Amino acid sequence: MSFLQKIGVVPNLEKQPEHDECAIENVSRRSFIKGAGMTGASLVIGVQFSANSLAASKSDEFSPDVFISMDKKGTVTVISHRSEMGQGIRSSLPLLIADEMECDWERVVVEQAIGDAKYGSQNTDGSRSVRRFYVRLKQAGATARTMLQQAAAQVWKVDVDQVTIYNHQAKLNNSNKTLDFAQLGEIAASLPVPDKETLKLKTEAEHRYVGKENMENLDGKAIVTGKAIFGFDVEVTGMKYAVIARPPVVFGKVKSLDDSEAMKVPGVIKIIQMPALSPPAVFNMLGGVAVIAENTWAAIEARKKLKIEWDHGANASYNTKSHEAVFKKALQNPPHTVRNRGDWEQAKSAANKTLTQDYYVAGLAHATMEPPAATAIVTDKGVDVWTCTQTPQSAQRNAMGVMQYPQERAKDVNIHVTLLGGGFGRKSKPDYIAEAVFLAKETGMPIKVQWTREDEIKHGYYHSPSYQRLSATFDKKGAATGWYHSMVNHPIAATFNPNAKQAGSAELGQADMPYDLPNIKILNGESDTFMRIGWVRSVTNINNAFAACSFADEMAYHAGQDPKDYLLQLIGKDQHIDLAKDGYQYGNYGEQASVFPVDTARLKNVIKLVANKAGWGKKLAKGHGMGIAAHRSFCGYIATVVEVSTDNGKVKLENITYAVDSGKVINPDRVRSQMEGAAIFSTSLAFYGEITADNGIVEQGNFHDYEMARMSQIPDIEVHIVNSDEPPAGVGEPGVPPFAPALCNAIFAATGNRYRRLPLKQFGIV
Amino acid sequence: MIELTINGSPHKLDVAAEMPLLWALRDILKMTGSKYGCGMGLCGACTVHLDGEATRSCVLPVSAAVGRKITTIEGLSENGDHPVQKAWLDKKVAQCGYCQVGQIMSATSLLDKNDQPTDDDIDQAMGGNICRCGTYPRIRSAIHSAAKLYREAK
Numbered sequence: 001m002s003f004l005q006k007i008g009v010v011p012n013l014e015k016q017p018e019h020d021e022c023a024i025e026n027v028s029r030r031s032f033i034k035g036a037g038m039t040g041a042s043l044v045i046g047v048q049f050s051a052n053s054l055a056a057s058k059s060d061e062f063s064p065d066v067f068i069s070m071d072k073k074g075t076v077t078v079i080s081h082r083s084e085m086g087q088g089i090r091s092s093l094p095l096l097i098a099d100e101m102e103c104d105w106e107r108v109v110v111e112q113a114i115g116d117a118k119y120g121s122q123n124t125d126g127s128r129s130v131r132r133f134y135v136r137l138k139q140a141g142a143t144a145r146t147m148l149q150q151a152a153a154q155v156w157k158v159d160v161d162q163v164t165i166y167n168h169q170a171k172l173n174n175s176n177k178t179l180d181f182a183q184l185g186e187i188a189a190s191l192p193v194p195d196k197e198t199l200k201l202k203t204e205a206e207h208r209y210v211g212k213e214n215m216e217n218l219d220g221k222a223i224v225t226g227k228a229i230f231g232f233d234v235e236v237t238g239m240k241y242a243v244i245a246r247p248p249v250v251f252g253k254v255k256s257l258d259d260s261e262a263m264k265v266p267g268v269i270k271i272i273q274m275p276a277l278s279p280p281a282v283f284n285m286l287g288g289v290a291v292i293a294e295n296t297w298a299a300i301e302a303r304k305k306l307k308i309e310w311d312h313g314a315n316a317s318y319n320t321k322s323h324e325a326v327f328k329k330a331l332q333n334p335p336h337t338v339r340n341r342g343d344w345e346q347a348k349s350a351a352n353k354t355l356t357q358d359y360y361v362a363g364l365a366h367a368t369m370e371p372p373a374a375t376a377i378v379t380d381k382g383v384d385v386w387t388c389t390q391t392p393q394s395a396q397r398n399a400m401g402v403m404q405y406p407q408e409r410a411k412d413v414n415i416h417v418t419l420l421g422g423g424f425g426r427k428s429k430p431d432y433i434a435e436a437v438f439l440a441k442e443t444g445m446p447i448k449v450q451w452t453r454e455d456e457i458k459h460g461y462y463h464s465p466s467y468q469r470l471s472a473t474f475d476k477k478g479a480a481t482g483w484y485h486s487m488v489n490h491p492i493a494a495t496f497n498p499n500a501k502q503a504g505s506a507e508l509g510q511a512d513m514p515y516d517l518p519n520i521k522i523l524n525g526e527s528d529t530f531m532r533i534g535w536v537r538s539v540t541n542i543n544n545a546f547a548a549c550s551f552a553d554e555m556a557y558h559a560g561q562d563p564k565d566y567l568l569q570l571i572g573k574d575q576h577i578d579l580a581k582d583g584y585q586y587g588n589y590g591e592q593a594s595v596f597p598v599d600t601a602r603l604k605n606v607i608k609l610v611a612n613k614a615g616w617g618k619k620l621a622k623g624h625g626m627g628i629a630a631h632r633s634f635c636g637y638i639a640t641v642v643e644v645s646t647d648n649g650k651v652k653l654e655n656i657t658y659a660v661d662s663g664k665v666i667n668p669d670r671v672r673s674q675m676e677g678a679a680i681f682s683t684s685l686a687f688y689g690e691i692t693a694d695n696g697i698v699e700q701g702n703f704h705d706y707e708m709a710r711m712s713q714i715p716d717i718e719v720h721i722v723n724s725d726e727p728p729a730g731v732g733e734p735g736v737p738p739f740a741p742a743l744c745n746a747i748f749a750a751t752g753n754r755y756r757r758l759p760l761k762q763f764g765i766v
Numbered sequence: 767m768i769e770l771t772i773n774g775s776p777h778k779l780d781v782a783a784e785m786p787l788l789w790a791l792r793d794i795l796k797m798t799g800s801k802y803g804c805g806m807g808l809c810g811a812c813t814v815h816l817d818g819e820a821t822r823s824c825v826l827p828v829s830a831a832v833g834r835k836i837t838t839i840e841g842l843s844e845n846g847d848h849p850v851q852k853a854w855l856d857k858k859v860a861q862c863g864y865c866q867v868g869q870i871m872s873a874t875s876l877l878d879k880n881d882q883p884t885d886d887d888i889d890q891a892m893g894g895n896i897c898r899c900g901t902y903p904r905i906r907s908a909i910h911s912a913a914k915l916y917r918e919a920k
Contacts (some may be wrong), residue, residue: 086899087863216855223863225846226799226839226855228865241793266782295793297785300805369803369811369898371865420896421801421864446783453804495885669858673901680900703808703896711902712889 006607042185067584074182085423088670115392115415127634127730231388249696267298300624318530327467330525342519346483351473362690364463370421374436382412390428460719469688488525509544516572549629549741610659614641634730661722678735770802772839810895820875849915858914861899
């Protein structure tokens with residue numbers, strides 16, 4: 001389920017199957033595998049993950065999500081249907097298959113899938129790739145291994161249990177006879193797929209690659225030699241370069257255009273007015289004026305010379321700073337109660353003391369190092385697009401929309417997925433792909449649309465600024481009796497439905513908070529929206545966790561207790577929290593509570609682990625302070641300790657420690673790298689991240705005014721992974737939310753100053 | 767005509783003198799290893815060597831590169847086996863990889879002059895290179911191990 005579906009703006013067509021539900025078929029003889037790079041293969045196994053898979057496997061409608069194929073030399077190709085943006089998925093998913101299939105990793109290659117419904121959902125967001133596919137990919141690998149084992153048994157005319165499969169070879173037990181996979185492919189291809197119930201999946205102990213260190217990153221060599229192809233690097237014959245002057249205010253329109261000076265720039269070919277955008281924004285083109293040129297430089301220079309008079313439209317009324325007062329007012333009496341336990345009002349009137357604080361987190365841009373880019377060719381036969389996208393299928397739908405193609409022409413729209421120079425959620429919004437297709441269609445030329453950094457910062461799908469109020473009640477003995485959290489922002493839903501006003505999303509770290517208090521009230525306020533709002537790595541967990549984890553720390557100081565001990569006490573007993581009891585239907589990242597409960601024991605465990613590893617409670621140098629925060633998101637449990645020093649009023653990061661329980665781990669090094677990256681992503685947002693608009697126009701434009709953390713600011717980062725047998729949880733996003741509160745808690749410990757607003761830059765301390 | 771020497775080979779380009787080297791490399795010569803990140807010399811993704819010095823090619827007009835020795839990632843090593851590239855693979859530095867070419871070019875420029883850099887030297891030399899995925903600690907560690915390879919090769 002995508003975030004859009006979760007927040008109810010897109011119907012959830014993609015019912016999630018049980019975790020082990022899938023259909024696996026021997027498709028070596030099927031025609032559709034041609035064109036998927038599979039010609040010349042001897043054995044091809046298809047896996048279908050969709051909900052109707054079991055029924056479909058018995059009909060001709062079988063449409064595999066993942067192919068495993070082997071050519072006559074025994075080289076195994078795995079098609080990766082997920083997008084690679086640095087999280088290592090192109091290595092991790094095939095690793096799982098190769099291990100279970102008993103491949104020699106050196107003889108496995110990965111091919112990137114094009115965008116096609118046959119792969120099931122390819123939407124690479126929500127930290128779900130491993131979470132969703134772990135068991136099913138193991139089954140796919142085991143299927144291939146079993147068929148190769150059966151093939152060898154056939155050759156040697158023995159029982160299958162006389163054959164051992166190891167490292168790309170079949171071995172006849174008690175003999176020196178071996179057969180390479182290459183010799184077995186053709187025979188295996190003629191065999192039926194074994195019943196899933198008969199498959200013997202490897203145990204954790206039998207894994208040779210999964211969970212092991214030193215697994216090579218597939219794209220590593222291409223990256224360090226500059227040969228890796230990102231969306232920006234695509235080159236097709238006859239290609240022209242486009243940059244677009246987009247309306248400074250969302251839903252603004254071109255009132256008048258004088259392009260005479262721009263047309264004089266050498267290399268400029270054409271200037272084209274884009275169709276204006278009207279609400280809802282969805283993933284549609286923003287409009288404006290496109291410059292098409294022989295090279296990027298000419299296009300950029302000519303764009304500067306366009307004389308455009310804009311009709312800014314209704315959103316020109318928006319000013320981020322003054323809207324803060326509107327947010328604050330919206331929290332006076334927020335209309336939406338999301339979760340309710342006990343009686344908060346009663347707790348408040350009975351309280352000996354009530355602690356209340358407001359928190360504000362600024363809006364954020366994705367700032368992927370590679371801005372959006374797409375290259376399109378349109379002919380009467382159809383459309384080809386090469387692009388860095390997290391979601392090739394919505395890219396395909398978007399392209400079809402521009403072309404006004406009926407559904408049956410989906411096969412004529414090929415989305416070729418390149419590597420992504422960062423994603424963070426920006427590249428699951430394919431507005432830039434629509435632009436490329438539109439311009440290729442209008443000009444009849446192959447067009448590469450490139451967003452400059454200014455375009456990316458000024459025309460994003462922003463993480464909304466948010467205003468939050470936290471309250472806690474205490475009885476006479478000082479024990480906490482109640483928790484209140486209200487939040488208002490510009491909801492993501494407004495990008496899809498202009499009438500959506502309720503803040504979102506409570507289920508990302510607000511309503512699913514784990515503190516076991518008798519009275520709990522979680523509310524959302526309402527606001528209008530004036531920009532495109534979208535999901536940014538970990539989404540509203542960013543602000544919800546900042547407020548909730550900061551406030552827990554405030555409660556600890558209020559109670560005069562150690563923040564770590566207090567946190568464990570707030571979380572309370574070991575339990576699977578039943579949020580339905582509090583009248584709250586929790587989305588749980590699209591996962592079933594039976595498989596991925598909200599497990600307080602696991603949360604407490606990472607808190608204890610991180611505290612232990614970071615040396616919590618030890619004597620610190622003068623001016624140093626340590627802060628802790630813990631947060632569950634995307635079904636993963638993360639605790640972070642940050643140690644800072646202060647010198648001359650400036651804060652410096654000294655140590656960063658993470659403890660992670662994300663269930664079973666395929667590739668521990670990539671889990672560590674995701675946590676390291678999350679800490680640094682969070683440093684940027686906590687120190688500097690602030691998108692503001694005046695008259696509806698975004699005021700930032702490049703890395704001088706939308707700053708990023710630099711190397712000198714980042715100490716070494718220690719990551720400790722809990723050895724777990726639980727199903728794999730999300731990893732790409734959950735490292736982000738606990739960092740900023742741990743940092744601010746550390747600053748408080750060091751200085752006594754509590755910072756309830758991000759970014760910290762505004763206080764002159766970073 | 768602009769005449770440039772890139773990775774030891776002469777190139778003639780029919781481009782405006784003020785075109786930044788980055789776009790000449792990428793769009794004209796189809797050498798896409800050097801990346802666009804900001805166009806203002808703020809992020810380092812476009813870093814190349816100009817007479818051995820790490821230089822932001824996005825703000826360097828081609829005219830200013832005439833008569834000077836330009837090295838790009840494509841010319842850093844024959845087979846991707848430069849000590850810095852090796853160290854990068856060994857430490858599994860890259861996540862998305864987009865900024866890493868620029869990081870590698872900045873790191874090699876540092877190590878060519880100083881094969882015993884301190885953490886401070888590294889922070890100083892690498893301060894102009896942004897990595898959004900967050901690979902800084904691994905970059906620092908990879909530079910130390912590349913420095914060791916440099917010293918061993920002496």
